[in-house]
Amino acid sequence: MDKNSNKYIFIYASVMVILVAAVLSIANISLKSAQQKNIAIEKKQNILSSVNIESTTKNAEELFNKKVLKSYILNSKGEILKGDAFDIDMKKEKQLAIDKRSLPVYEFSIDGDTKYVFPMYGTGLWGPIWGYISLDSDLSTIYGATFDHASETPGLGAEIATKKFQKQFQGKKIFDDQGNFVSITVAKANETAPEQYSVDAISGGTLTSKGLQNMLLNDLGAYRAFFKQKKSE
């Protein structure tokens, strides 16, 4: 057949598209369960990392089940809802109005002190960023933090996923001495914020840094009722 005839081109293109579609669907379906398992393990590793427990892909599952005290879901008024906290997809929750969101909390017992872990989800420069923050039992001092991102620039915004950046959060406070919620400022060199409530931004990663700051403010802020209620106990 003439290679440049319309008929040949149509047939060639159709066969190619069908073949490629089949190959990609098969790859997607056959690899899906392995991929989802990896994602669940990563989530457990992230939560563990926010309470400063290092885990490997192999022992994450076991460590998580051993260390987690309890987990529950709250609404924005601080009331406990039914369901498994681990199944909550923060991406979907963030699309809802704040009073309709399910807010997961994980409790860990570390060296006799209860640590509370709060998940968060926000936007960086190119795509979503997310993370977990653990607070001491005073619900103000940060015990540990872990962040991750989908597509921030390597070497710049992507630095939020490094231990060096995350370590800065340890010991910072999200409430001031008067008990007002101040969250954490991710401060550039020319910004002055009290050291207790701020960490250094990433040079060359300003938009990611500010996205992170907003995420902390919004997503920790969503738990305000819970903080208040716990503190008055």
Next chain:
Amino acid sequence: MSDKESLFSKKNKAILTNPLSKDNPVTVQILGICSALAVTAQLKPAIVMAISVTVVLAFSSVIISLLRNTIPNRIRIIVQLVVIATLVIIVDQLLKAYSYNISKQLSVFVGLIITNCILMGRLEAFALGNKPWQSFLDGVGNGAGYGMILIIVAFFRELFGSGSLFGLRIIPDSWYITNGGFYSNNGMMILPPMALIIVGVIIWVQRSKNKDLIEK
């Protein structure tokens, strides 16, 4: 080209090694500049990107070369693009399933490979008109030539922009002004324009060494 030609004949070796010097995809063909800006702030991502591009380029060259006699001329670009995109997606899916950590490190790069003009450039210029083995060598050679430039640029950018290599501190902390020293990192280095300037310097050095490259 006779069929009996040995796998590493002089000609084939030239196909493999030319892209490293006088036919370099970045500095001579000026292809793949955009990703050379994006991923060279640090050495590690640059190396990962270099390897991924080499693998995808080598295999898509082979596939296009095998299909070369059947591809209708008028839709050849689309066919090339489909082959590249399919390979990239399959690689991405496999990594996510079996090597999740590496897939996380690659993150955006995997997608960026599709848009790398070296791939289209080499498929169009070489694989469409040559046999699979030669095309494979051309793919590996050009991937390596691209990777070489990426690594050189990343070396300078990470060293002078962050004072480290592979994330390890090279310039002593005590040298920094903040610690009472005299040194400060060059903030310009970690921004993309500096990559372009370094690539420019490499082209300058290469051209002054190799007079053949200078236009009349």
